[in-house]
Amino acid sequence: MQAINASISFDYRLWREDIAGSLAHAAMLAHQGIISKDDEASIRQGLTEIGSAIASQSFTFDPALEDIHTNIEAWLVGRIGEAGRRLHTGRSRNDQVATDFKLWVRGAIDAIDLSLRDLMRALADRAAEHAATIMPGFTHLQTAQPVTFGHHLLAYVEMLARDRSRLTDARRRLNESPLGAAALAGTTFPIDRSMTAQALGFDRPTANSLDSVSDRDFALEFLSDLSIMAMHLSRFAEEIIIWVSAPYRFIRLSDAFTTGSSIMPQKRNPDAAELARAKTGRIFGALISLLTVMKGLPLAYAKDMQEDKEAVFNAADAAELSIAAMTGMVRDMQPDEARMHQAAGADYATATDLADYLVRDLGLPFRTAHHVTGRIVAAAEARGLDLADLPLDVMQEAERRITGEIFKVLTVEASVAARRAYGGTAPENVAREAAKWQNALA
Ligand code: ARG
Secondary structure: OHHHHOOHHHHHHHHHHHHHHHHHHHHHHHHOOOOOHHHHHHHHHHHHHHHHHHHOOOOOOOHHHOOHHHHHHHHHHHHHOHHHHHOOOOOOHHHHHHHHHHHHHHHHHHHHHHHHHHHHHHHHHHHHHOOOOEEEEEEOOEEEEEEEHHHHHHHHHHHHHHHHHHHHHHHHHHOEEOOOOOOOOOOOOOOOHHHHHHHOOOOEEOOOHHHHHHOOHHHHHHHHHHHHHHHHHHHHHHHHHHHHOOOOOOEEOOHHHOEOOOOOOOOOEOHHHHHHHHHHHHHHHHHHHHHHHHOOOOOOOOHHHHHHHHHHHHHHHHHHHHHHHHHHHHHHOEEOHHHHHHHHHOOOOOHHHHHHHHHHHHOOOHHHHHHHHHHHHHHHHHHOOOHHHOOHHHHHHHOOOOOHHHHHOOOHHHHHHOOOOOOOOOHHHHHHHHHHHHHHHO
């Protein structure tokens, strides 16, 4: 029974929140005249001592005492006696654990928000540095059109900004205090739930006691938001893995973020990126796990809900590690600009620019221009030439009105520079956007 029932091996991580909740509860009980001021003073003294003992790792948790709440309370009673026994008046472990866990998730949201800001700042810095560095842009992982490296990095800044905004939103909805809902029905004592809510930084108390002790939406929202964020990090990690691979070599990572092979001396493996890509599995897993735990539970509390914590702790740890690894790699990576530039010009990446020229300068309808461009690309392919090296008279076989002006649009530089419409990849846009983010994140 103890092996399946005890949660102290993992919920010890709630100790700070548990002590904070008890301090707020005791102060409110005294204020309302439910316990004496003297009892409150010894409770406060005792809880402060436990806090120091746990922080200095001189506190031994006892699995026979099941969880963090009973461990702390038993120690308190052993230390201060009778007054400690009065602390649990007007509350239950059900509202206590809901309160502790909300406080923990709120703290984790704040910590992850800061880490994401660091990652965004690293990306914005590198984007500013590489506003004009040209690389191939892909669709279907086929060379499509030239883009700037800075533009590519800023795409992730946009994703991470949405991730942060989702977390902020979850935090706002989470911020109601369940403390005082007691076991499920509320309490007969004249408690002041607004007072404890305020002391713990909540906006207000929760309105329904049954919902208060049985709600884990806040944990599910946190895990959903982390899942979307992890999906973003995983896509980026995948790109880094592709970019450092031998056929690409767009970027180089230093030894700080790669490992050697035990048998192949030439190898530098992007392990940090691979692990960030893989940690996604834990985070998605945590979400599915908790959704499954919750989906059939009748109101109100059931012990099933104790399974919420490991999933959330594990996902939060994995998220923090992945964000830190990605931030490190963004600051570390060295793009090979010559190689990126060369790859950007390969595979007729400026064909769209040619078609746009036919529309803009010769007044062709876009569909016709698309067709003419296809013939020119085929002619270049047949001769084994890049578009920019194709003689003018060959192009004129496809459309006689083409002039030498065409060669101005066929370089990768001209291609990116021309994409000046808002949101496009032009270096001037990227420099402006990168500066905007650097300011916003400073
Ligand atoms: N360790 C428990 C949990 O995490 C605390 C709440 C226990 N409540 C109860 N009625 N047994 O859910």
